Amino acid sequence: MSHMSPMGSQVNPRIRNNVLWWALSATATLAALSGCTEESAPEVAGVPATQICASTLDSSAAAALKRVSGTDEFAELEGESPAGGASNKFSLSGAVEGLHGTASERTQCTIYKADNKSGHPLIEIDFEAAASHPDTRSALKGNSQRTTVYSIGAYAATNANFGATLFFACSTKGPEGGNPYVKASMYSSGDQFAEEDTSRDRMIILNSLSRRLAEELGCAKEASLPAEAPAPMSQ
Template sequence: MQQTYDPSRHRQKRHRFPRPALAAATLALLGVAACGTSDHGTVEPELTAAQVCGSTLDSSAAAALRRVAGTDRFHELPGTDEAGQPNKFSLKLAAGSLHDDASKRNQCYVTKAEDKTGYPLIQVEFSAEKYHPKADMTSGGGATGKTPYPIGVYAETHERSSATIYFACPTRAPGKDASPTPTPYVRGYLFANSPKISPNTGEEDLMVILNPVARAMAKQLGCLSQANLPVHVPRV
């Protein structure tokens, strides 16, 4: 029997900056990291494509990220939040913040190592969702710019700017006042910063990057067997 993920048993309370303040704080933190140190004065290590997002990218996804970036040298958001939790992505923290406001979720925020602006190359986040869009595998993009994929219960790329996967995975919000009814879906979303990406980027690259991170999240949540997340992204 499928178990429902209860983050109250796996999380500590997190406090994240609101969106506008987060952007400013990100710039400040990455400005320090660009000089080679984090906010604690330690050297901020460079990461390869295979090491970002909690080392969840498989070989195909790592190759796709290198193609998107034009490099294999990256940073993630350094330092810690107000609760002392690392800003760097971890499956455990991301699973525990699925039901949080967007500004409080643990996210995979990736910049190119040589980029001093602090703005992301890609950003990946997960959230609990009650509903999902209706899949239409006949649309094939066209005027909408959206390309559907037979992944999860719904998946699409939007040109070279984003990839989205909804997959079946019941989770419960923490707290005594939360609804006892599980939230049935998890949404994985990848944003690609168009001015930062390589002209060699294909929109399928974004789905190839997001899918293994979503698989790792589904495994963390205990729902991989029902999530319909294939090892390899099918051609569309």
């Protein structure tokens, strides 16, 4: 089986659309509130980590999200995508439905700090069907300062650009045929993180959502994802 090269810089073009949508929404809200005083302007009501993104974070992942963000008040995108297509509101059923679709047809888990004023998401997590995965041994022999590899699923790693990737075995069928893997990707600008070293916490969060999606897909046994994310692998 041919393998993809280990991941490099992860930049999700849909983040730019979501940031624009968030900024436009904030502008519209401010315009509507122009008659209010600064003291009376309402703030975004946040929800705890255990309730964000369809309550897909287990206790370890919720604690990891609080560590990387420095808060336990979060918000996520709702409504329709500005470009049309999938709903911005994350759900496991929506993630399953969009696995074989384009980025605009998939439903992402996009998390913001509730008090965020920049419009930048804390993290965004996306799921898609995949035909292959990177090679773990090649990743370990590569630039270890940029890629941190974990023994989770078929392949799992974080990178120095605040991204993370996890491939797990799960056979699915789409309009163009079947795929043996599901790829979970995490994207972030990194400017919302409260910690510098977030690699393991990012993987704990990604593993938790991936486990829940594998259960929803009925392939939890095939995926064989651990209940607790292990420490990084060494060469």
